[in-house]
Amino acid sequence: MNTTPLFDEHKKLNAKFTPFAGYNMPVSYGAVKDEVVAVRTAAGMFDVSHMLPISLKADSREKLVEGLSRICVRVPDKLKAGKAQYNALYNESAGLVDDITISAISDTHWMIVANAGNREPDVALLKKHVADLIQVEPWQDYTLVAVQGPKAAEFLKKKFSFLDEMYYYEVRLPSEKVFIGRMGYTGEDGFEIATPAAEGVKLWQELYAAGVIPCGLAARDVLRLEALMPLYGHELSMDLRPQESGIAFIYADHDCIASKDSREKPLALVTHGFYMRSEGVPRQGYAIVRGDGSRVGEVTSGTFSFTQNYGMGMMRFDVSAKGSDLFVEIRGDKKPITILEKAPITGSVRRRPKAK
Numbered sequence: 001m002n003t004t005p006l007f008d009e010h011k012k013l014n015a016k017f018t019p020f021a022g023y024n025m026p027v028s029y030g031a032v033k034d035e036v037v038a039v040r041t042a043a044g045m046f047d048v049s050h051m052l053p054i055s056l057k058a059d060s061r062e063k064l065v066e067g068l069s070r071i072c073v074r075v076p077d078k079l080k081a082g083k084a085q086y087n088a089l090y091n092e093s094a095g096l097v098d099d100i101t102i103s104a105i106s107d108t109h110w111m112i113v114a115n116a117g118n119r120e121p122d123v124a125l126l127k128k129h130v131a132d133l134i135q136v137e138p139w140q141d142y143t144l145v146a147v148q149g150p151k152a153a154e155f156l157k158k159k160f161s162f163l164d165e166m167y168y169y170e171v172r173l174p175s176e177k178v179f180i181g182r183m184g185y186t187g188e189d190g191f192e193i194a195t196p197a198a199e200g201v202k203l204w205q206e207l208y209a210a211g212v213i214p215c216g217l218a219a220r221d222v223l224r225l226e227a228l229m230p231l232y233g234h235e236l237s238m239d240l241r242p243q244e245s246g247i248a249f250i251y252a253d254h255d256c257i258a259s260k261d262s263r264e265k266p267l268a269l270v271t272h273g274f275y276m277r278s279e280g281v282p283r284q285g286y287a288i289v290r291g292d293g294s295r296v297g298e299v300t301s302g303t304f305s306f307t308q309n310y311g312m313g314m315m316r317f318d319v320s321a322k323g324s325d326l327f328v329e330i331r332g333d334k335k336p337i338t339i340l341e342k343a344p345i346t347g348s349v350r351r352r353p354k355a356k
Contacts, residue, residue, distance in 0.1 A: 113144070179195075245271050291327065
């Protein structure tokens with residue numbers, strides 16, 4: 001099983017480990033609730049080095065846009081240097097190879113980060129469909145650390161003096177192999193930082209010494225569900241279109257490797273967040289049913305929200321059942337649920353003020 005360059009640091013902190021996408025990853029370092037609270041109130045850090053940064057370089061911005069438009073759910077033609085955009089990669093049947101963030105370092109150098117289980121499919125897709133226009137360069141020997149929480153910037157300012165100039169979904173490449181994006185997977189302010197492996201280990205050690213709480217996959221799952229953020233392999237897959245996966249907001253009609261017929265066939269399924277109106281914790285695979293007990297879908301991810309004090313999750317169900325009273329079936333009991341139209345947390349994301 002693979003490990004990240006921070007594996008020895010996790011062992012020093014007595015982390016509990018679990019297999020994840022071919023990697024032996026820390027699931028927790030102590031009480032999961034404490035890790036969640038740290039991110040919601042101060043700062044926590046995550047080793048996400050199992051994900052793969054990929055540099056994309058071309059002779060011009062036009063070639064980057066043209067190449068990525070062949071495989072992306074939405075055309076990145078409005079993406080400007082220093083900004084990032086949430087997007088996803090199609091296969092030929094309009095299923096999703098991965099969901100990604102495209103970061104524009106400059107007009108000729110962009111980056112994406114592949115999810116851990118999609119590293120090889122992402123690289124293969126890029127090389128097959130865009131290599132005539134774009135150089136595809138997966139990073140080697142790196143760490144990727146996410147520092148998340150309302151006080152994340154305070155802990156990083158001494159090392160990176162320009163953070164006050166950055167807002168949500170803005171990016172920098174302060175040196176050839178150091179990438180910083182003000183973004184994350186928690187609903188809070190924060191940064192994702194890719195560096196050469198040795199520098200990343202030192203950064204982790206410095207942040208821990210300064211009081212940043214290490215967090216594992218269990219806390220990450222609670223945090224992303226409280227923010228209603230989908231996870232590949234749960235809400236997203238090769239067989240589901242963006243409209244069926246909870247990311248319909250990024251869909252835009254344009255010519256690409258997926259045919260119009262496959263992209264716009266009638267919608268049968270939808271994905272939504274929900275919370276429990278009574279006691280109980282939903283888990284992946286639990287049935288979603290109507291009042292008469294007829295099954296209309298299933299839980300794709302479930303957890304207990306420590307900040308909201310209820311069970312919650314995401315579910316995929318028949319579009320015909322939208323508007324009906326729905327229940328999650330837990331050990332034979334029907335538990336009433338309410339669809340979440342927006343995330344139940346406010347978060348601390350730092351957005352750039354709109355120009356007047």
